[in-house]
Amino acid sequence: MSAVVVQDLVKRYGTLSAIDGIDFEVASGTCFGSLGPNGAGKTTLIRILTGLVKPTSGKAIVAGWDVSKKPDAVRGAIGVVSQAMTTDLDLSGRENLDIYARYYSVPSKERRERIAYLLDRVELSDRAKDLVATYSGGMRRRLEIARGLIHKPKILFLDEPTIGLDPQSRRTVWDLLHQFLQDEHLTIFLTTHYMDEADFLCDRIAIIDRGKIKIMDSPALLKESIPGDDIVEIVTVARQDGMVNPPLAEVVAELSAHNFVEQIIQKEEGPYTEGDATESHHLQVYVSNAAEAIPVLMSSLQKQSLKVQSIGLKQCSLEDVFIHYTGRSIRAEEGHKVNFFIGAGVPRRMGG
C-alpha cells in the first residue's frame, strides 16, 4: 500500500506556481526525499501533505485519506517536524513531549512509557528535566523528532531536518531516523537541500526544481542515469608566461572530439588557486572509461598549451545528478548556472 499518493498537484500564489503539477507515490515503510534548492517548493509540498495549506488543484492522499476532505484523520496518522524549531523553550524536554501526548489524547500510563522510551531513543533521558532553552540545536531537533513520534504516527514528515546543525549532530539525526524507520514501522517523507542527506536516508528521491519533479528514482539509479561512467575533473588556470590560454570554446571543441567524451559541463566556481578567473576553467568531462581517457585528455590539453592546475577522477554524486537534470548547482543560494556543451539533450532515463 502507498503511504502517500499525489496526483497532478498544483499550488499557485498569484501567478507563481510553487507546486506545478506533480505526481508521485511513497511506498509504506520507505523513506522518500524531496531534494531541491531554496524556493523549489519543498515546504509548500510538505504543508499541503500535512494539511496546513490547501492545494489549488490536484489530489493528495495521505495514510489513505484525502487531505482536502479528511484533514483531521490525516493529522492523527502523521507526525510533523517543521523546518523551524518549534519546541517550547520555557518548558523542559519532558514537558514538551507531555503536552503533545495529551493533545493527541495518549492515555496516561501509555503516555509515561512512550515519553520515557522516546527520550531514551533520542538520548535525552538525562536532560529531560532541563529547560529546552539550555539545549543545543542538535538536542532540540532530536526532541522534536521524539515529539513527532509521540502518538505512534504511520508517517513522519520532516522539513529540512538537519538544516543549521553541525556535521556531527546531522549525523546523529540521520542515524536516529534510520533506526526509527526500521523499528517503528514508519514511513518517512522528508525534504532536504543536502545531497548527502538524501543519499544516506532515502530509498527514493524526487529532484524538485521550480515546483516540478525533474526526475525520481533511488539514489543509485539516479547516479547511473547520467551520462558517462566516470567524471574527469579538469581545472585550468591562467598562464604565467605572458601567453593567453585558448578560449573556452576551443578547449571544449578539442576535448569533445574524442569519442569517449559523452558530455562536458563548465562549473562556474573554482577551485582556482592562482591567476585570473576569467582565464581559468573548471570543467567536468563525462567519459566512458577514465583510465583510457585521462592520458588522452592530458595530451589534448598539452597540445593547446593550457596551464592545467589539476586533473582528477571524481565519483559521481547526487550533486552531479542534480546539475544534469536542472542545469543548476544546488549549493549556491540562487543556483549557479552551468553550461552544457555536448550531450546535454534529453536525459536517458527521462527520454524513454
Ligand SMILES: Nc1ncnc2c1ncn2[C@@H]1O[C@H](COP(=O)(O)OP(=O)(O)O)[C@@H](O)[C@H]1O
Ligand atoms: N505564502 C506564500 N505566498 C507567496 N509565495 C509563497 C508562499 N509560500 C511560498 N511561496 C513561494 O513559493 C516558492 C516555493 O517556496 P517553498 O515551498 O518555501 O520552497 P522551499 O521550501 O523549497 O525553499 C517560492 O518562490 C516562495 O517564495
Ligand SMILES: [Mg+2]
Ligand atoms: Mg523550505
